[in-house]
Amino acid sequence: MHRNKKNIPGLVLLLSALFIISSCQSGEQKDTETAITTLYQGLNCGGNNVTPGLKLLSSVADLKNELSIPLMLKKIKLIDFSKSAVLKINMGQKRSGGYGLKLNTQQASIQKNELTIKIDWREPAANSMVTQALTSPCLYLLIPSADFDVITLVDQSQNKRLQLTL
């Protein structure tokens, strides 16, 4: 096979270009942590839907439509949605009291584009005495912008509760 020595520099250059291009991408994800804060937590804010779920809110209008409590409106105005988003966690409608959601740790981990958040997913013990009014607990968390496209919720016993793919 005829070798064209003049091609070697070109190959090197092309490979360099390819290398540079691939380096300019987000590239290989490193394990990181990010700080999560609680924006709001309530016992009757999840609506009538019995299905638990996650929802990502990315604008003031989105959040105002969900969380119009006057004391929260001031907080909503301070959120910079170019740097953050709000995650709404809905436990689903429950038939009694004794249920609740709370952020377990403020540090959430990001591994391989998956943001894992630890929460306290509280349910009443079987046969315990509880109030007999319907509730629908929910939790709003403020999440900084970061490299992830899956959000996973893990409870205090390490059970995976909910997941959202963006």
Added chain:
Amino acid sequence: MPKTTGWLNNAGAVLLKKGSYKVMIVSLIKNTFLWLLSATVLIVLSACGGGGGGSATSFSVSGTITPVSGSRVDSDVNNPDDAFAFNNDFNSAQLIPNPVSLGGYVSLSPTNAAGDRFANQSDLKDYFSVQLAAGQVISLTNVNIDMDLDLYLWDENQNLVESSLNVKGNNEGLTVPGAFTGTQNFFIEVRAALGSNGVSASIYVLTIGLASQSFQNSGYQLSSDFVPGEIIVSFNKSNTNKNLQAKAGDVGLTALAGASGRDMLMRIDTKAQVANVMKTLNMSEAVKSVDAIKQKKLDTLLALKSLYQRDDVKQVRLNYIYKSLATPNDTNYSVQWNLPLINLQQAWDVTTGSSNVIVAVIDTGVNLSHPDLAGKLVQGFDFIRDVTAAADGNGIDNNPDDPGDNIAGFSSSFHGTHVAGTVGAATNNGKGVAGVGWNTRIMPLRVLGVGGVGNSYDIEQAVRYAAGLANDSNTFPAQKADVINLSLGGSSPNTTGQLLPTPQAYIDARNAGVIVVAAAGNDSSSTPLYPASYDGVVSVGAVDLSKRLAPYSNFGIYIDVVAPGGDASRNINGDSYPDGILSTLASDSGSSVTSTYGIKQGTSMAAPHVAGVAALMKAVNSSMSPDDFDMALSSGGITEDLGITGFDSQFGFGLIDALKAVLIAQGGVIPDNPFLAVSPGSINFGSTGTVATLGIRNAGTGILNAINVSENSGGWLTVTENTVDADKLGTYTLTVNRDNLAEGTYIADITISSSVNTVTIPVILQKITIVTFDDAGTHYVLLYDPSKPPATAVVAQTRATLVNGLYQFNIDNITPGDYQFFAGTDLDNDGFICGTGEACGIYPDSSPDQATFTVDSSNITNVNFVTGFGINLTGSALSLDKPKLLPVIKKLTF
């Protein structure tokens, strides 16, 4: 926001997703193959790089905004952009249609703000000329609680016929009086009365003749039944030393009765006293009526308003004349559909309960400082032994105050407060809600701590305390409870299929003469829940507004009775609120616990209805025992039978009936007392409704027959039997046909006569043609980029052009992106649209799934949406955690 990544395909090239990249091409490549490969990379890069392509193109968006049908705007609002014409007297009254939803503005003094229409003068009054039918409801919603607006209705000869003069911050409403047919010309006056906290202007919304208004006579109308001239006043503690004559002199009225330290009855008598009242209210012009009685009543209402301003006055009220069917004047009584559902108004005619009867509410504790429970609570106790669960610093203690059961500090349930209010909120005190037991008092006992969870032992100690029995607190109540309410429960691990034996605490309480009531549970199941299913405890299931079993309610052979528990997923009565149970509540969403009101649903809410009725029974028969109550219940004597005749596994012995209950408690035997009841009490088909249902029933006992149903519409209304029994009791279908009607408002009566009484139901409808002249005021259309910080999110703005009742708009030079439109009026010229009482609309639909529309490659036309007036309930917070508010958006200034 999360970034995306690229990935390597099988051919070895890197295919990039859209995004920004840095690329370096190091040098030229002479080899053709490599050159082509490089070019390919370049092409791929340019195709993938950047967020929106390369060229700076822009587009236009246009559309039409439709105001809600029947919209009008006051012809003299504060915004100079709005068309202007004074309407401040009879001669300049603004002509408005009926029905109408009108946004307006009034002010007590000049705003002194440059650019305001009313910078240099006040806008004290607005007059409107309108054709009205007798029985129509006129509502004035005042959006600023620091302003007091009053509503007057004058006939075409400028005679005062009705007025609504609530004290500040409250809404006004009145019914057009008279029995005339068709419509007559009237003048409506909206007047700015008083301001406080530096506020002297307000936006208002005036509505006439629209469907499903929740207004109910608040008692401050000329037509209210009160003694003309008389006012009942009580003074603050620091001001109770003076005698009656002295205090009357202080307030400028005539003393009639009462003494220091308690209520005083006074009267407004002389012209000088009236002049003094006017001076206190800063009224420069008197409101005159040719009718002497009406004038006296008007002077009384104004005097009441003037007394309300005084710091030394604790409470001031009219001397109402009570007739049958007592209706409490609590502000939100009209939302409490659950009370008339169990015939409470008729029961209250028999008894309004007794403060000597006590219901123990064993629950999360009670918000002891709630103003609508003031004077209704006796000493209680906290039986939570575990300090962590108690979250109040200690175990068992004598403080049953509910600190909140959500230790994160957000939005605790305050469940016990809600239950307590249903049993015995302060009733007929002119605010808040009414309680089933009216004068009944509450013993708050705390057993549910963090998370609203408790245990059987603590609960049973509370039961023992309530019954005046030995318990772990080593104390006894000054007076034991007559009834215990337990809106709590748990299932059992018992697998034998047998009911659990009743714990001794409940047996002992019963033996002590205490009636024990408990919630049956919300699992839509027949599995027994405890303590409700214990033998000797009254187990209560839940029904909704239509008397159907609530979707969550337990059922089965362990259910004894049902009561209203609500279904908040529906709004059957169209009163703007979910069909749950409204009661006292508290909130810890802020820095401290605040008292409020709220709606909840569940068998927790049903049980206190039965407990409250039992308390009313005890008020008329203090010797009634738990056995007596059980016998009355099982005989069907105190319930409305639902479902299968007699006991059934859905409704037990039926829906608790307060009237039957107090009658049987009073006399031991229910006398035959049939009477005709019809629901709903009025029907408004509005401008589009065509079908409705009327229910006719015997709300008493004995035989009710000779039912005859007739109507006098002249042909546009038809009444047909739907499902009726042999006595013609049941449901009827109402149908209307507008085809042969000219445009206007029509009223007819449906008359239902029986062997005992006759009921008349008014029916109203409107016939309107396609609206071509709606005008809700100048509409500003704002283009909103939600990706920007709020301060810079409004990127463009225009004023819409009103053409034949529709607002048309166009905005040019819009760069590609995702946007929303906000459109609305700015009646008070504060620079913000969509304020409360101003027209407002959003495009696209405000659902998060369609939060924005996209401009990318072409002009967009036919962006069509609607605006309406935003009204919030003033004076109290009614919510299921989050009332829905529209955003307030600042206009761009140029």
